[in-house]
Amino acid sequence: MTPRSPTSPAALAVPRPAARPPAVLTIALSLLAGACQGSSTSTSPPPEKTSGPSAAAPASAAPAAPAAAYKVGMVLVGPYNDKGWNQAHHDGIRSVLAKMPDVGFEYVDKVNPSDRPNVKGSQVADDLISRGARFVVYNSDDYKDDALETARKHPEVTVIHISGDYAWKEGKNHKPQPNLGNLMGRIETAQHIAGCAAALGTETGKIGVVGPLVNDETRRLVTAAYLGARYCWEKYQKKKPEDLTFKVTWIGFWFNIPGVTLDPTKVSDDFIGGGFDVLMTGLDTPEAALQAKKASGAGKKVKYVHYDHRAGCDLAPEICLGVAYYNWAPLYRDAIEKARAGKYASEFVWRGPDFRDLNGESSVVGFGPGAALGEAQAPLGAFVIELANGLDLFKGPLKFQDGTEFLKDGEAATPQQIWYLPQLVRGITGPSK
Template sequence: MRTKRLKVLAVSVLLGLLASACAAPPPAAAPAQPAAPAADQTFTVGMVIVGPMNDKGWNEAHVEGTKYVMEKMPNVKFEYVDKVNPGDRPNVKGSQVADELIAKGAKVVIFNSDDFKDDALETAKKHPNIVVIHASGDYAWKEGKNYKNQPNLGNLMSKMEPGWMIAGCASALGSENGKIGTVGPLINEETRRYASAAYLGARYCWENYKKRDPKELQFKITWIGFWFNIPGVTLDPTKVADDFYNGGFDVVMSAIDTPEVAVQGKKAAEAGKAVKYHHYDYKGGCELAPDICLGVHYYNWGPGYLDIIKRAMEGTYTGTWTWAQADWKDLNNPDTSAFGYIKGKALGAENEKFLDQFIKGLGDGSIDLWKGPLNFQDGSVFLKDGEKATDQQIWYLPQLLEGMEGPSK
């Protein structure tokens, strides 16, 4: 009896283990090698990546950035560990991965997610001679709320808020019924200001180009709880996207790292629904379902990383907080712009003209949407009439804005 039970148990435990091994995505590509570095000159940079490095989203955009650096500086080599999160790698901490990368010779370690802020600080304290870059945080911002005086810790983030305004605008232009859904990750300052920027862009274009009443615009966000799906832990983004498409939302925006919104949009469109989606993070986002893609605002991490790594190699880098700007003269310039925007097929020629006007206005400052009167979601005043938001007010946005649906905290 006991042996039989034991076998049943053992087999079920093992099936579970094997299933988890089989269910895991294919192994990440081996680290790319620089063209022809002289062995003694190789400069190693480690990257701790929160999700899968081939996610067609946030994480892949970072990997693209590292490829750019290696193209420009062939003696730089990157070592990556992806899927560093407690769902995919239980018992592995970001700081532990950084220790491993440093043991393998990394002189610079990049953490690519807001969730690594504690790990980045811990690593910087433990290894004062290593340059630690936390992509997206604010610990190195002297004027920020959370400044930590740690000279070898720096932050890099693209100033993507205008990118989100463009995304919101394109979504409003592409929507017929004014029902725009957003599949959001988790709630924090970054995601609140991004969602709010998207709403501001959508409202502006709905009102000024589409000449429709802002009251007809329904802008709803559903947060799944993390940057990507962790089965059993987060909401399932596939289901959230489906709920939007089935619930009459004709445009769904993705604000998460992975491509569920595009994939489910494609299925809904194939089933005859008149729906469109807007992608985020990764340049190739519209290739997932070109016919229904309105556009994609993507990160261009390359130039920012190149600058930091150059300075780290020279030994002149000290921790700074960089909020890298777009190049408004040439938004998609890979060498100068911190983010880019690619219009999708589903936008249409007429809307393209409107969107170009909007982008031009954002670039030359004639359109400034972070300007009062603006209220928070609970009705309290964010900006008085004519008041312009400071960088701190935008970065630390405490609530969503009035008119948006979805939780703020």
């Protein structure tokens, strides 16, 4: 989608570009080329890392880098190399900073209650700022109040929160703060494609989702995947929607915390043992892929769809249907360049895919098809073209799980209705809270 004003509701709508043969050709070619190439978005050396304040499990510190004219700090909720959410952020910002040799960088990972008890994100940010950071990124929704606290305490520092909505003037929780911004990729579109891939790949009609915690974000992403699965199940598989089982089990956090969350390894195994032959995931970590690989090695017909990191199919290429992923580089590049020039102003950016080159460097979200798609890659490509030409799956009639109306027949959801989705939609098995 061609970027428009990031705070305009129109900029947040599902992209509806007109059908253009050259664009359609590019879409098909980019999809066929794939994105599961096994390479990160950066080839630069590992960046400087600091342990930051910690009561437990501190990250190891590297020697301090030479002083830079401008410095970026990042607070990561999980391990920087988790093959998921955190690695996608880490790789994305590395790829940007590799082209900005005069910009310094430090990050602190595993800033969460399990790895660093009693340590707040704002404390870590204070430490990064004391070491020279003038641009600070928080990469988890859980940090929304930390980000606001940091922005208020350090008005000279640009603070970016992924995802959050405090900078959204049309949102429910707007808190004006000139140096605080929110960035997010509109992964819902890629989740439509992921759901379609799952529906095209299942032989049993049973798709299991290993979900993290339950909030507005995770509800809308699971719903987006289901809507894509249901559409492709009916249109391309020519089967009845009631014959599709789409179930989510929430573990309670973005990754496993022993004794606190459900064990995602067991959840994955339970799905497989229950006859679910396609696993999807919303976690930061790769348990669904790893357990699918193990089960496949034992002779079971099981496949998976990865999430977050574009190299996710590398975990088990032969059984991977694809990966819905974020490319954070364009969003980070724009924000850092504005901040360095002294021109950053609070903004809410929720940017969708660039269908002219879905898996290229300009698209903030993408979908890399996996080898396990086989002949199903053709109908998946046709579905992507439908999306590019205006197919809107967040359109009525749709009901919530409890039977109440979400969208009337023909009614398209607003950006706010999608962002603040209060329930899963009817057709999904699993709790909404």
